[in-house]
Amino acid sequence: MKKNSPIAKLITFTVNGKEFTRYVIQSMLLIDLIRDELGLTGTKTGCLEGECGACSVLLNGAAINSCLFLAINVEGHEITTIEGFSTGEKMDEVQTAMIQNGAVQCGFCSSGMAVSIKSMQTRSRNESRIPTRHEIQKGLEGNLCRCTGYIKIIEAAGEILNK
Amino acid sequence: MSNEKMTEKLKVIGKPQPKIDAGIRITGKAVYGQDIKLPYMLYGAILRSEHPYSGFSIDVSEAKKLEGVVCVITADDVDCNNISYRKDHPILKKGEVNCLRDEIAAVAAESKEIAVQALKLIKVNYKPGHGIYDPFEALKPEARIINKYLKDTGQGKNISHKFLYEHGNLDEEKRKSKEIVSNRFVLPRVTHCCLATSNITADFSPVTKRLTLYSSTQVPFLYQRDMAHALKINPSDIRVVQVVIGGGFGSKLDMYPFEPIAAILSMKTCRPVQIIFDREEEFIASPTRQAMVMDIEAGIDKNGRFTFREANIVIDNGAYTSWGATTPFVMMQTFSSLYHVPACRFESKAVYTNNVYAGSFRGYGNPQATFALESTIDLLAEKLGMSKTEMRLINANFKGETSGQGLTYYTCGHKEALEMVIDKSKNQNSEFGIRNEKRFLFGTGYASMLHVGGGAKIYRSDGCGTRVNLDDYGHLTIITGSTEIGQGSETVLAMLASEELSIPISKIKVINTDTDVKPWDVGVHASRTTFVAGNSLLGAISKLKIKLIKKAAEILQCTIDELIFVNEEIKSEHKNNSVRIEKVVREIHFSQPNELCTENFFYEPSSEFQDKDYKGNVSGAYAFAAQAVKVEVDTYTGNVKVLDVYVAQDVGKVLNPMGLTGQIEGGVLMGVGYGISEELMVENGRILNPNFHNYKMLTASDVPNIHFYPIETNDSQGPYGAKGMAEAPLIPTAAAIANAVADAIQARIYSLPVTPEKILKALKEKNIKHK
Numbered sequence: 001m002k003k004n005s006p007i008a009k010l011i012t013f014t015v016n017g018k019e020f021t022r023y024v025i026q027s028m029l030l031i032d033l034i035r036d037e038l039g040l041t042g043t044k045t046g047c048l049e050g051e052c053g054a055c056s057v058l059l060n061g062a063a064i065n066s067c068l069f070l071a072i073n074v075e076g077h078e079i080t081t082i083e084g085f086s087t088g089e090k091m092d093e094v095q096t097a098m099i100q101n102g103a104v105q106c107g108f109c110s111s112g113m114a115v116s117i118k119s120m121q122t123r124s125r126n127e128s129r130i131p132t133r134h135e136i137q138k139g140l141e142g143n144l145c146r147c148t149g150y151i152k153i154i155e156a157a158g159e160i161l162n163k
Numbered sequence: 164m165s166n167e168k169m170t171e172k173l174k175v176i177g178k179p180q181p182k183i184d185a186g187i188r189i190t191g192k193a194v195y196g197q198d199i200k201l202p203y204m205l206y207g208a209i210l211r212s213e214h215p216y217s218g219f220s221i222d223v224s225e226a227k228k229l230e231g232v233v234c235v236i237t238a239d240d241v242d243c244n245n246i247s248y249r250k251d252h253p254i255l256k257k258g259e260v261n262c263l264r265d266e267i268a269a270v271a272a273e274s275k276e277i278a279v280q281a282l283k284l285i286k287v288n289y290k291p292g293h294g295i296y297d298p299f300e301a302l303k304p305e306a307r308i309i310n311k312y313l314k315d316t317g318q319g320k321n322i323s324h325k326f327l328y329e330h331g332n333l334d335e336e337k338r339k340s341k342e343i344v345s346n347r348f349v350l351p352r353v354t355h356c357c358l359a360t361s362n363i364t365a366d367f368s369p370v371t372k373r374l375t376l377y378s379s380t381q382v383p384f385l386y387q388r389d390m391a392h393a394l395k396i397n398p399s400d401i402r403v404v405q406v407v408i409g410g411g412f413g414s415k416l417d418m419y420p421f422e423p424i425a426a427i428l429s430m431k432t433c434r435p436v437q438i439i440f441d442r443e444e445e446f447i448a449s450p451t452r453q454a455m456v457m458d459i460e461a462g463i464d465k466n467g468r469f470t471f472r473e474a475n476i477v478i479d480n481g482a483y484t485s486w487g488a489t490t491p492f493v494m495m496q497t498f499s500s501l502y503h504v505p506a507c508r509f510e511s512k513a514v515y516t517n518n519v520y521a522g523s524f525r526g527y528g529n530p531q532a533t534f535a536l537e538s539t540i541d542l543l544a545e546k547l548g549m550s551k552t553e554m555r556l557i558n559a560n561f562k563g564e565t566s567g568q569g570l571t572y573y574t575c576g577h578k579e580a581l582e583m584v585i586d587k588s589k590n591q592n593s594e595f596g597i598r599n600e601k602r603f604l605f606g607t608g609y610a611s612m613l614h615v616g617g618g619a620k621i622y623r624s625d626g627c628g629t630r631v632n633l634d635d636y637g638h639l640t641i642i643t644g645s646t647e648i649g650q651g652s653e654t655v656l657a658m659l660a661s662e663e664l665s666i667p668i669s670k671i672k673v674i675n676t677d678t679d680v681k682p683w684d685v686g687v688h689a690s691r692t693t694f695v696a697g698n699s700l701l702g703a704i705s706k707l708k709i710k711l712i713k714k715a716a717e718i719l720q721c722t723i724d725e726l727i728f729v730n731e732e733i734k735s736e737h738k739n740n741s742v743r744i745e746k747v748v749r750e751i752h753f754s755q756p757n758e759l760c761t762e763n764f765f766y767e768p769s770s771e772f773q774d775k776d777y778k779g780n781v782s783g784a785y786a787f788a789a790q791a792v793k794v795e796v797d798t799y800t801g802n803v804k805v806l807d808v809y810v811a812q813d814v815g816k817v818l819n820p821m822g823l824t825g826q827i828e829g830g831v832l833m834g835v836g837y838g839i840s841e842e843l844m845v846e847n848g849r850i851l852n853p854n855f856h857n858y859k860m861l862t863a864s865d866v867p868n869i870h871f872y873p874i875e876t877n878d879s880q881g882p883y884g885a886k887g888m889a890e891a892p893l894i895p896t897a898a899a900i901a902n903a904v905a906d907a908i909q910a911r912i913y914s915l916p917v918t919p920e921k922i923l924k925a926l927k928e929k930n931i932k933h934k
Contacts, residue, residue: 042191
């Protein structure tokens with residue numbers, strides 16, 4: 001796609017700290033931009049209908065389902081995917097907490113879980129308030145996991161949010 | 164050495180170890196089937212039937228004309244053998260469809276979008292007929308034959324597989340019975356809900372004539388053989404590369420038509436072809452747990468001892484057969500051998516219908532059998548007027564017992580597990596009973612389970628091969644036949660090796676994904692990997708250690724029996740001198756006669772094949788567990804809240820407490836879903852809820868308190884005493900929930916899931932009776 005057209009639009013956005021300017025087809029989903037155009041396959045396609053949360057990414061620090069979000073709407077915004085969590089050798093504390101708490105089994109939901117926990121962490125810091133266990137559970141409701149029974153994920157989130 | 168002493172000395176085993184593959188999975192670097200992109204790759208899509216039962220003719224000419232479409236196939240374009248162990252399943256259907264999953268055409272195109280568009284251009288002329296959706300209808304003499312491909316097995320019309328098992332004198336035990344109960348239990352279809360949908364990337368090379376399959380199979384070597392049979396090619400020309408698997412739970416035990424379809428498209432186009440299901444397709448076209456109707460009669464003598472059990476089971480097989488039709492192997496164990504019972508008769512029929520077919524699912528029939536049996540035990544206790552816990556305790560399995568079916572329990576923690584959950588569930592841990600409004604009722608339910616814990620000798624070999632290699636720098640590579648599906652087998656293997664050789668886990672690699680590289684293994688199922696692959700690894704390491712110790716004894720000028728492995732060194736306990744393992748490896752490698760530090764070992768469990776009457780000690784060890792569940796029932800809405808699940812399980816020995824509790828918690832929640840929320844609803848062959856919105860998988864908000872108490876019986880057959888454990892936590896949960904609900908509302912639900920509708924209905928009927 002070379003220029004603005006009824007179906008494509010030139011947009012500028014940031015992914016994992018790096019600025020991109022791209023022509024994007026108006027009907028393209030954010031998940032397809034992330035996975036197919038940018039090759040960031042750590043974001044997973046679980047259901048494409050906003051039910052499972054495997055495709056969660058951060059939009060300006062808050063978790064969204066990238067399968068329900070049109071790519072053109074990221075213009076001027078900042079996206080963080082799981083690949084943006086770790087810099088070089090150093091992992092983000094959310095990732096470390098998930099590993100150390102045994103919160104990762106098959107791992108297919110893990111990127112989305114990490115994104116949701118990060119989103120809660122940011123919100124909790126902004127509001128200077130530690131969420132209760134019940135609120136953590138509610139905060140993870142949008143992310144399905146078939147392996148872990150969620151307990152170790154809730155524990156990892158609790159560890160991060162109580163810091 | 165006593166167990167206590169042995170445990171004291173263990174440095175790695177028994178300590179919590181995060182999964183060694185967690186890092187790549189949590190950073191987005193793991194390559195799942197969805198993430199594979201090969202050069203010049205095409206995207207495949209499958210056209211499935213619009214009707215559960217119909218004749219049809221098909222015209223693909225318009226689809227072929229679409230720009231970007233490279234290949235379109237129908238049954239007329241392929242020369243394949245039928246698949247499934249009954250060989251009753253054509254890969255592409257011709258002229259007639261028998262269930263909603265039926266594949267009638269497939270395309271390969273330059274993009275996913277073009278492939279989907281091409282499917283819409285295929286013209287199909289259907290002539291729908293009256294399908295048979297009830298297995299009891301299919302058993303009637305006037306019913307038509309549903310699956311025309313099954314060779315006559317002599318088992319009866321529309322029966323894919325029949326099992327008949329008996330032990331003891333049923334008539335005599337019936338006479339001895341003080342009380343007998345007889346009930347029908349109905350079990351739903353549920354599905355795996357793997358977060359990663361089914362996927363395959365097939366890559367045929369016209370130059371080498373070899374086929375590489377990037378697959379999520381749980382059984383790579385059986386898959387290789389099945390694929391070769393289907394495609395009429397040589398198994399050795401097929402290389403199976405297992406991608407990172409996004410959930411298995413039994414769903415990847417069979418090969419399904421989409422896999423050979425991708426292979427055929429690749430062979431025809433000489434380009435890689437990828438097929439990935441979307442979520443709706445996953446719900447419709449991946450296998451389910453068996454829906455079934457179970458008629459159970461059981462008796463008890465005046466002292467509360469079980470006398471007999473009789474089970475008659477009709478399983479909805481669906482239109483084709485998968486390994487799931489053999490789940491009665493496991494179900495009959497529960498009826499014949501869970502709690503001591505002098506007589507048992509078990510009969511099951513997997514019956515063809517025009518419904519979607521069932522497959523294998525964690526627990527393999529056992530959650531169904533355990534629900535029916537444990538409900539029956541509660542009913543017997545109520546009828547005899549005996550305590551439900553007491554009745555379970557006096558009939559519990561015991562060490563040294565050989566069951567009527569010939570299962571021998573060299574170790575058995577059944578009674579201990581029961582005592583543990585009975586005792587612990589007395590504690591007040593939660594909201595149990597705190598709401599004293601009349602609206603809320605509280606109840607406690609119990610259930611046990613028995614499952615294989617040392618493999619299952621069903622296939623001609625239940626073994627696993629391992630190759631270990633110590634390199635010149637003291638790093639170990641384990642090449643194992645076994646498969647990682649997220650359950651943590653790589654980590655447990657690395658821990659075992661680390662314990663044995665004193666090499667840190669960071670210096671151990673596990674290679675397990677390529678049939679061209681790894682030694683044979685029957686596959687990941689039957690909770691067998693820790694036990695079988697663990698023993699196989701220990702066998703290989705023990706050979707490696709002999710080689711190392713011989714050389715070390717030369718270097719240290721001492722005898723071999725005084726040498727131990729400690730801190731990456733081989734040390735003489737007497738002389739107090741030592742040599743680095745890596746130095747020993749280099750001495751072996753670089754001095755005459757030159758050798759590498761590599762060893763192979765194949766482990767076959769000591770278990771036996773069952774005879775034609777299904778008798779024999781089929782596993783190397785048996786896992787036992789008991790669960791107690793506390794529930795709150797809202798009598799206004801019928802809603803069940805599972806408050807606490809107490810789990811005590813005989814795991815032989817705790818190897819990795821972190822991995823173990825992960826399996827327990829995941830299994831229990833899957834069991835809670837089976838108990839209260841999950842059902843794939845099917846009406847006249849059509850699936851009504853093929854999405855996560857209407858198929859109720861539980862979320863983080865639904866998690867009960869799970870209290871886990873591992874029981875260590877140190878089985879001499881297991882690696883460091885461990886048994887298989889990963890299916891077990893799911894098996895008794897739904898049964899215990901149903902018993903807890905019955906305890907709360909004083910009325911019983913005879914089917915799963917225990918939904919608000921069923922509870923309100925049961926409450927209403929109870930009130931009518933009392934008025």
